[in-house]
Amino acid sequence: MCGVIFDAPQHRARLKALEARIAAPDFWNNQEEAQNVLRQRKVADDQINADEKLGKLNGDIETYIELVQAETNAEQREDVLKELSRELIRGGFPTSANWKRKLYSPAKTITSMPS
Numbered sequence: 001m002c003g004v005i006f007d008a009p010q011h012r013a014r015l016k017a018l019e020a021r022i023a024a025p026d027f028w029n030n031q032e033e034a035q036n037v038l039r040q041r042k043v044a045d046d047q048i049n050a051d052e053k054l055g056k057l058n059g060d061i062e063t064y065i066e067l068v069q070a071e072t073n074a075e076q077r078e079d080v081l082k083e084l085s086r087e088l089i090r091g092g093f094p095t096s097a098n099w100k101r102k103l104y105s106p107a108k109t110i111t112s113m114p115s
Helices: 008-023 031-070 074-090 100-104
Strands: none
Touching (some): 008 031
C-alpha cells in the first residue's frame, strides 16, 4: 500500500496533468468540475509533500541511528536518543519505552524499529 500512497513520481505526473487542465482557457466553464480538479491537485500536492517529508525524516533517523551505534559514552548516547525521539515525535511517529534498546545493536537498522 505504501507504493500507492507514497509513489511520488506517479503523483508528480498526476499533478502535472491536473495543472495542465487548470491552465486550459475553458477550465472555469464548469465550476463543479473545476472544484473537483482543484481538490485532486491538492491531494496530489499533499502526497508529494508527505513523500518528501518522509524521505528527509528517513535520512535524519538513519544519521541518528549511526550516531547512537557509534557513541561509546552512555550519557552522550542517551542525549542522541532523546533527540531522535523528539525527531520521531515531530515527524508524527509514536515512540515507546523499549525502542531505544533496539538501536544499540550495530546489526539493527531503521527497518528493525517497531512501529
